[in-house]
Amino acid sequence: MKITRLETFVVPPRWLFLKIETDEGVSGWGEPVVEGRAHTVQAAVQELSDLLIGQDPARIEDLWQVMHRGGFYRGGAVFMSAIAGIDQALWDIKGQVYGAPAYQLLGGPVRDRMRVYSWIGGDRPDDVARAARAALAAGFTAVKMNATEELSYLDVPSKIDAVLARVQAVRDATTPDFGVAVDFHGRVHLPMARVLARELDAMRLLFIEEPVLSENVEALREVRRVTTTPIALGERLYSRWEFKTVLQEGLADILQPDLSHAGGLTECRKIAAMAEAYDVAIAPHCPLGPIALAACLQLDAVAHNAAIQEQSLGIHYNEGSDLLDYLSDPAVFAYSGGFVPIPQGPGLGVTVNEEHVRALARVGHRWRNPLWRHADGSVAEW
Incomplete structure (x- = not known):
C-alpha cells in the first residue's frame, strides 16, 4: 500500500481537515490546525506531502521521524500541527486496514469511557452560573471557564474580586463535588497571577490552567509556591522535549498536550508515558x-x-458549525453522566461526512482570535 494523495479542507468554524488517500482505496482523516493559522498549516501539510507520496502508510513511526528530523528546522506550532494531522490520518488508515480502533493497536484499553468537561462563559467570562446549571442538567460533572478578561501587570483589586465572585457563582449553582477548572489563558502576568492563584486556593478547584505562559518557567515556579491547587498547562507546548522541562522541574500536575498541535497520537502517547513516570x-x-x-x-x-x-x-x-456536524454518525460521541464512550470503529473511530466537508470547504473561514488592548493602548494577551 502506498500514499497517493493528501487533500486539505478549510472548514467552519475554524478548523482544517486532512484526507490521506492510498492506492488500495483506503483513506484516513486527520485534523492539522492551529487556531487562527489554518492556511499556514495547510501550506505546511502540502510541503510535507513531498516526503509522503509513494510511501507505505503503515510505517507511522518512521514517517513521523522523517517529517520531524528530515528537515534542518523543526518544532513549533505550525510544523508540529501539520505533522499531528498527518499522524492522525495515518493511524486512521492503519485501523481501517486491521479493522480495529487505534487504541487496540496501541496495546488495548485501560478504560471504556472518558470523563469530559464542558466550556462555559466565553472569552470574557459572563453568565457563568446559568451556563454551569445547564452543564449540570446536561449530565456534565465538570466545567472550565476563563478566569478573567485582560489583566495588566499591576491591576485593580476589583478585577480579582470579580473572578472570585464568578467562581463562587458557579459553586453556588452546582454541587460541592462538581468540578470547576479556571483557565488563566496565559493572559495573566506574574504579579497578578500570584495574587489570583492564592485567592482561588480556597475554592477547591479542579485545576488552574496556564496561570502564566509556559515559556516563563521562573514565573511558574513562583505561582507553584503560593497555591496547592493543581496546575495544568501544555496546549502551547509541541513536543516531548518541551514537556521535559515542565516534568523535570515539577511545574505542573496535569499536562494538556493537544493532539492536533503536539505531533499527533504518536507523539502525545510518548508525552503521556513521560508524565506517568512523574505521577x-x-x-x-x-x-x-x-x-x-x-x-x-x-x-x-x-x-x-x-x-x-x-x-x-x-x-x-x-457558532454556525459545531462538533457533531461533520460526522455521518454523531451518536459516536454519546455523552452520558459526564462521560463519553471510547469510539469503537476502526482507526480513529469516527466516520467523516465527506460530502458535508466538501460543501463547507467551499465556504471556508479566516478565523482570527480577538486582539485586545489595555487602557493605555498596549497589546494585551488574549
Whole structure:
C-alpha cells in the first residue's frame, strides 16, 4: 500500500481537515490546525506531502521521524500541527486496514469511557452560573471557564474580586463535588497571577490552567509556591522535549498536550508515558473538531494517567458549525453522566461526512482570535 494523495479542507468554524488517500482505496482523516493559522498549516501539510507520496502508510513511526528530523528546522506550532494531522490520518488508515480502533493497536484499553468537561462563559467570562446549571442538567460533572478578561501587570483589586465572585457563582449553582477548572489563558502576568492563584486556593478547584505562559518557567515556579491547587498547562507546548522541562522541574500536575498541535497520537502517547513516570496526569487540550476529539479519545483509552478530556460541543467558538456536524454518525460521541464512550470503529473511530466537508470547504473561514488592548493602548494577551 502506498500514499497517493493528501487533500486539505478549510472548514467552519475554524478548523482544517486532512484526507490521506492510498492506492488500495483506503483513506484516513486527520485534523492539522492551529487556531487562527489554518492556511499556514495547510501550506505546511502540502510541503510535507513531498516526503509522503509513494510511501507505505503503515510505517507511522518512521514517517513521523522523517517529517520531524528530515528537515534542518523543526518544532513549533505550525510544523508540529501539520505533522499531528498527518499522524492522525495515518493511524486512521492503519485501523481501517486491521479493522480495529487505534487504541487496540496501541496495546488495548485501560478504560471504556472518558470523563469530559464542558466550556462555559466565553472569552470574557459572563453568565457563568446559568451556563454551569445547564452543564449540570446536561449530565456534565465538570466545567472550565476563563478566569478573567485582560489583566495588566499591576491591576485593580476589583478585577480579582470579580473572578472570585464568578467562581463562587458557579459553586453556588452546582454541587460541592462538581468540578470547576479556571483557565488563566496565559493572559495573566506574574504579579497578578500570584495574587489570583492564592485567592482561588480556597475554592477547591479542579485545576488552574496556564496561570502564566509556559515559556516563563521562573514565573511558574513562583505561582507553584503560593497555591496547592493543581496546575495544568501544555496546549502551547509541541513536543516531548518541551514537556521535559515542565516534568523535570515539577511545574505542573496535569499536562494538556493537544493532539492536533503536539505531533499527533504518536507523539502525545510518548508525552503521556513521560508524565506517568512523574505521577502527573494528562487532560488533552481539544477545543477543536471531531477528528481531533476522536484522536484524543484513542489516547485516553490507553493512557492510565488520562484524567479528564476537553471537548468543544457548544463552545463559543463553534457558532454556525459545531462538533457533531461533520460526522455521518454523531451518536459516536454519546455523552452520558459526564462521560463519553471510547469510539469503537476502526482507526480513529469516527466516520467523516465527506460530502458535508466538501460543501463547507467551499465556504471556508479566516478565523482570527480577538486582539485586545489595555487602557493605555498596549497589546494585551488574549
